Amino acid sequence: MSQKSVFPLVEILKQNFPYSAFIHSQEKILKLVLQKKNVLGLMPTGAGKSLCYQLPAKITKDLVLVISPLIALMQDQTQKAQDLGIRATFINSSLSAEEKQKRYEKISKGEYQLVFVTPERFRKPDFVKSLENINIDLLVVDEAHCISQWGHDFRPDYSQISEFAKILKNPPLLALTATATGETQKDIVNKLNIQNDFELVWAGMERDNLQVEMSEAYENEDKLELLLKKLNTEEGSQIIYFLLIESLHKVSVELQKRKIPHKVYHGDLKNDQRRQNLNFFQKNDRVLMLSTPAFGLGIDKSNIRQVFHMQMPGSIESYFQEIGRAGRDGLPAQAYLFYSENDLPISMEFIKWAYPEKEYLQRVFDLLSNYKTQFFQEGFDFLREKLSFKNKRDYRVEAAYHILARWGCVQPLSLLNESEPKDLILRAPNSEDFTKENQKILFQHQNKKLLEMYQLAQNKDQCRLGLIYKYFGGPYSECGRCDVCLQ
Numbered sequence: 001m002s003q004k005s006v007f008p009l010v011e012i013l014k015q016n017f018p019y020s021a022f023i024h025s026q027e028k029i030l031k032l033v034l035q036k037k038n039v040l041g042l043m044p045t046g047a048g049k050s051l052c053y054q055l056p057a058k059i060t061k062d063l064v065l066v067i068s069p070l071i072a073l074m075q076d077q078t079q080k081a082q083d084l085g086i087r088a089t090f091i092n093s094s095l096s097a098e099e100k101q102k103r104y105e106k107i108s109k110g111e112y113q114l115v116f117v118t119p120e121r122f123r124k125p126d127f128v129k130s131l132e133n134i135n136i137d138l139l140v141v142d143e144a145h146c147i148s149q150w151g152h153d154f155r156p157d158y159s160q161i162s163e164f165a166k167i168l169k170n171p172p173l174l175a176l177t178a179t180a181t182g183e184t185q186k187d188i189v190n191k192l193n194i195q196n197d198f199e200l201v202w203a204g205m206e207r208d209n210l211q212v213e214m215s216e217a218y219e220n221e222d223k224l225e226l227l228l229k230k231l232n233t234e235e236g237s238q239i240i241y242f243l244l245i246e247s248l249h250k251v252s253v254e255l256q257k258r259k260i261p262h263k264v265y266h267g268d269l270k271n272d273q274r275r276q277n278l279n280f281f282q283k284n285d286r287v288l289m290l291s292t293p294a295f296g297l298g299i300d301k302s303n304i305r306q307v308f309h310m311q312m313p314g315s316i317e318s319y320f321q322e323i324g325r326a327g328r329d330g331l332p333a334q335a336y337l338f339y340s341e342n343d344l345p346i347s348m349e350f351i352k353w354a355y356p357e358k359e360y361l362q363r364v365f366d367l368l369s370n371y372k373t374q375f376f377q378e379g380f381d382f383l384r385e386k387l388s389f390k391n392k393r394d395y396r397v398e399a400a401y402h403i404l405a406r407w408g409c410v411q412p413l414s415l416l417n418e419s420e421p422k423d424l425i426l427r428a429p430n431s432e433d434f435t436k437e438n439q440k441i442l443f444q445h446q447n448k449k450l451l452e453m454y455q456l457a458q459n460k461d462q463c464r465l466g467l468i469y470k471y472f473g474g475p476y477s478e479c480g481r482c483d484v485c486l487q
Contacts, residue, residue: 009034016058017084023048025203029174030055033138038173038198040144040189042180042472044205045324046302049176050077053140057114058086062137063107065168066116069146069155071414072278074116076300081114088114091121093414104130119157120412122164136171139164141192144175145317148187149442153318157405157412162193173198178324179317182473205320205469206477209327212464213483214337214457220247223310223338224254230336233260236305237287239296241322242266243311243346248290251310255288265291296322302329308336312343314350315449316456316471339457347450355443356396356403358434363387364400365429368410372421407433460484 009027013019022030024047032039033056043049057064068074074090081088089103089112106112107130121127141147146155165173175188189195213230217223231238242248245266255262263277281287282301289295293313307326313319319337327333356364367386368375374382383397405412409429411419456467463478463485470476478485 025201026051029201032199033174036172038194039201040175040198041201043176043178043203045178046328047203054081054084054086056138060137062135063112064114064138065136066140066142067119068116068142071118077116086114087112090116092118093417110134118414119161120414128167136168139168139171139173141175144177144188145180145184147191148184150183150187159191179321205472205474209330209332211334211481217338217340226338227308233288236303238306240290240308240310242292247310252290262288262290265289265295267294296325299325306334310338312339312347313453314347316453316468319453320468337457351443351446353396354399355439356400360396361400361403364397365404365409369425372424376421
């Protein structure tokens, strides 16, 4: 660190940033980071975690490298850092080969203070070579719950981060997440290989401005009626979450009939349309967004006033992360869940698709091996036609591909547009892969998480937020604002 990093930290903050004070646990985390400690920081949405790597980036002479799954938001994160006077950039598959090469050269010359990358980028020799002769002051793992197979958003290549750290000569690690149970926390530090040398910073999860309400509805028409009763598009922005694209379309039609303007975001949209709708949501103050859970990870929008769930989320982790996007400006916000018993089979089907059996994984690998060019041309629809008779709602093929990518058997999806068909297959899955990551056990584990979410919704006696805090290992405390507390 430079000589500037003499405490008190708040003076360094005032000198380098347009802020007069730290919030939540920023100062505690930064003190440990500046002392070169490995840190696992549990920070609620809106706690300002980006400052925990922006400040070191600005005052050090070496590079701060941030590993993030959020390709769609890297440009926005980079722009915000640049606006704060930080020499920042990002590297991902959205860039041309020429532009990537330019940025690699600048990295190797030490011209950047902060760089955002996906973990898959470490599979590219040119990128690894650009880091060979520079010092990494801090390696940041954003959305660190993605590293755990017990978490709700397990991502390919996150499990390889400890290997990447070795390539970088083992710099201090800062792992950040808003949602990690005790089990997931343990998995994070074990996978990062810092279990015997790290500091845990618990920032608390209390959301004093968030009002939570859960209502049982027996028919979809009842859910629509509840939604229209609670929806307020006069203030700020709103997100309505759906598990099924079909359900999303039906509500979209009803809103159109009532002339309620909105945008949609889901997997059936083309990439350009998704990106356009995301940008519109980010740049406008009042937007109603109908989306699947694919929307929102890392969204930095302060004035989301309402978050709705029209079907049961798959876990308390997913639910808390999604409602955490509301009220990041500290002003009052509401979260509504409209659920029915019919949601459970839908959620169970999604879990079943996410953990395909050994035989299915082997069949997908064999098809990819034998039809590389066809897969590059037609994508997952080609695999679905071979395996599921064009059932567009069967997402097992995507899940199987991600698992094979995680094992290092095929190229990650994020690198396909930089690859040739001949580069698709890396190695065949082996018995160790299937033993190490037993899909049947993971399937059972996720079903248990779904049951816990259902029990939270059915609860009529205890504070809803209090039960969520307890679930994540915090103390139970009544919020005084949820529908149970207000009864």
